[in-house]
Amino acid sequence: MSQTVFEFTKNLTWEAIPNDVQHQSKRCLLDLIGVAAAGHTTPTADLINNHAAMMFGGGKSALFFDGRLVSPAGAAMANGMTIDSMDAHDGHVLTKGHAGCGVLPALVAIIQAQGLTLTGTEFLTTFVIGYEIAIRAGIALHATAPDYHTSGAWVAIAAAAMGARLMDMDETQFRHAIGIAEYHGPRSQMMRVVDTPTMLKDGSGWGAMAGVSAAYLAHSGFTGAPAISVEETEFFNDLNKKWHMMGQYFKLYPVCRWAQPAVEAAAALKLEHGFSADDISSIGIETFHEGKRLAVGKPTSSDQAQYNLPFSVAAYLVHNTLGPREVTGAGLTDPATLALMDKIVMHEDDTFNARFPAERWARAIITLNDGQIFTSNDTTAQGDWDKPLTDETLNSKYDGLTRDSGLLADFKRIKDIVWNLDAQQSVGDLLSMLCSQPKPHR
Numbered sequence: 001m002s003q004t005v006f007e008f009t010k011n012l013t014w015e016a017i018p019n020d021v022q023h024q025s026k027r028c029l030l031d032l033i034g035v036a037a038a039g040h041t042t043p044t045a046d047l048i049n050n051h052a053a054m055m056f057g058g059g060k061s062a063l064f065f066d067g068r069l070v071s072p073a074g075a076a077m078a079n080g081m082t083i084d085s086m087d088a089h090d091g092h093v094l095t096k097g098h099a100g101c102g103v104l105p106a107l108v109a110i111i112q113a114q115g116l117t118l119t120g121t122e123f124l125t126t127f128v129i130g131y132e133i134a135i136r137a138g139i140a141l142h143a144t145a146p147d148y149h150t151s152g153a154w155v156a157i158a159a160a161a162m163g164a165r166l167m168d169m170d171e172t173q174f175r176h177a178i179g180i181a182e183y184h185g186p187r188s189q190m191m192r193v194v195d196t197p198t199m200l201k202d203g204s205g206w207g208a209m210a211g212v213s214a215a216y217l218a219h220s221g222f223t224g225a226p227a228i229s230v231e232e233t234e235f236f237n238d239l240n241k242k243w244h245m246m247g248q249y250f251k252l253y254p255v256c257r258w259a260q261p262a263v264e265a266a267a268a269l270k271l272e273h274g275f276s277a278d279d280i281s282s283i284g285i286e287t288f289h290e291g292k293r294l295a296v297g298k299p300t301s302s303d304q305a306q307y308n309l310p311f312s313v314a315a316y317l318v319h320n321t322l323g324p325r326e327v328t329g330a331g332l333t334d335p336a337t338l339a340l341m342d343k344i345v346m347h348e349d350d351t352f353n354a355r356f357p358a359e360r361w362a363r364a365i366i367t368l369n370d371g372q373i374f375t376s377n378d379t380t381a382q383g384d385w386d387k388p389l390t391d392e393t394l395n396s397k398y399d400g401l402t403r404d405s406g407l408l409a410d411f412k413r414i415k416d417i418v419w420n421l422d423a424q425q426s427v428g429d430l431l432s433m434l435c436s437q438p439k440p441h442r
Contacts, residue, residue: 005178005230006171008239009129009161014121014422017128021243022422025124027394028090028131030418031250032100033434034398035089036082037405038254038324040065042302044085044199045078052078061109062435065407072113076159076212079105080205086324087201087306088254088401092247093384095138096148096190096357100248102155102208103130103162108431109212110166120424126162128245134158135244136236137182140229148190152207156185157227159211164218173218175231180214180224194256194293197307250383250394253322258291259309260381261362263322266313269366269374270320277318277336283344284365285313288352291362295346298338302328313364314340324404352378409433 014022039045049063056074063070064079083089083101091098107126111118118126137154160181164174186206193200218224230236253260262285269275291309299305305312305327315326318336325331352361364376383389389397395415402411410433417430424430 004239005133005161005236006174009133009165009174012125012129014125016240017125018243021128021245022124024245024248025128025131026418026421027250027391028100028245028248029104029124029127029421030398030415031090031394032083032104033414033418034401035086035101036064036079036434037407037409037411038088038401039082039084039086040407041324041405042085042328044303045082047199048078048081048205059113060115061112064105064434065409067436072109072216073209073213075109075112076102076106077205077209079108080208081199081201082205084201084204085199085302086254087256088251090248090250091257092135092138092244093249093357093360094142094247095135095151095154096142097138097151097154097202098204099131099134099138099151099155099158101202102151102204102211103127103134103158105205106130106159106208106212107162108435110163110215111427112431112435114166116166118427120421120427123427124421126165129165130158130162131245131248132239132243133161135247137229140233140235143235144229144233145187147187150186150188150190150193150203150207152186152188152203152205152210154185154229155204155207156181156211156214157230159208160214160218163212163215167215167219169219175225175227176223177215177218178227178230180217180222181211182227182229183224184210184214186210191290191293194290194307195296197296197301197303199303201303247385249381249385250389252382252389252397253312253316254324254327255306255308255312255322256294257381258288258360259294259312261360261379262287262291262309262364263312263316264381265362265364265376265379266366267316268379269364269376270317273374275366275368277340279368279370280317280340280343280366281369282367283313283340285309285344285346285362286349286352286365287346287362288356288360289348290356291360292346292348298341299332302332305332309346310341310344311337313344314338323400
């Protein structure tokens with residue numbers, strides 16, 4: 001294997017990372033923490049945290065906003081699934097998935113398990129390494145395997161690589177770590193959970209668990225090389241030249257990215273013409289094939305609501321917003337939202353199909369009760385790499401997610417620390433606030 005990937009992982013420094021990538025790392029970190037807080041309100045988080053405490057207890061790694069200590073593999077799994085349970089986290093179009101919701105839990109879990117004291121720059125540097133390896137591994141997997149696998153399949157490789165750096169492994173151990181992670185990473189079928197949404201979601205937590213386990217196995221002498229998607233593809237040749245972290249998108253809404261162009265197309269029509277949900281006679285949504293498959297009928301769980309394009313569009317048009325409250329609890333049975341869903345018909349557009357996955361488009365056609373018909377522009381969602389959300393918008397999103405979480409953590413202080421993390425001599429305060437917030441266990 002070329003030493004490129006190993007050397008990148010072992011030797012990258014904060015000073016070698018371009019300024020825009022440094023800033024992007026803070027944006028990704030803040031967004032993930034906000035989503036973790038919101039995800040903590042879901043039934044998935046309760047179930048997986050209790051499972052981790054029962055099955056993976058006795059370690060030094062903590063559950064986010066919970067405080068219970070478990071093994072590093074258990075913490076990576078539970079915290080990854082907590083983030084994944086609220087589909088508002090960042091992603092990358094070419095991976096058709098999410099790096100951060102597995103990278104952050106794996107990184108924190110290993111730091112705590114090893115008892116490490118990291119500076120803010122060392123933490124962020126390792127965080128960037130995780131993103132860069134995860135995204136390339138995801139692109140490589142999609143290019144070389146016929147099935148569309150969940151993010152956990154390739155996040156596992158990044159988790160193992162970060163573990164190798166934190167445990168100061170040599171090149172041989174590194175190769176075995178990522179090889180074990182690739183072999184054991186969950187190659188679960190993404191379209192299965194699109195067609196039948198459940199708590200399985202994107203497999204990110206399971207991938208983080210597999211990657212953390214792989215790092216510890218390799219460190220103890222377990223063998224597993226080679227990692228084919230890393231060693232036998234060209235997708236890692238541009239390390240230190242191209243920074244895929246800058247290709248991340250950020251979501252405005254806690255629903256599948258594939259639904260968001262349709263939400264914004266419908267929202268733009270409502271804003272322009274000033275009609276209400278009661279004025280609507282019918283809605284046509286034209287989008288790409290995968291987006292059209294986000295239609296599972298009336299949702300009975302938050303997971304189904306988050307993977308439901310008609311529900312997402314209807315909820316926004318009824319409430320003029322789309323946040324955690326609209327996709328959880330009483331929001332799932334809101335009569336006006338469910339009634340408007342019945343007026344939505346979806347169609348597949350071949351032009352939009354041809355642009356996927358690098359681009360995700362939708363068009364809305366809304367007919368009012370008085371016969372007026374309004375057609376939106378062809379629309380992509382805000383937050384893509386070429387029209388990123390501003391820092392101010394990300395701050396507002398974070399404030400909304402954390403405010404509605406019901407948690408008592410000092411989220412303003414967390415936000416201030418994240419934006420200035422490269423000046424912090426230790427990440428101890430941040431990890432303490434992220435991981436030591438006890439709550440009553442349901």
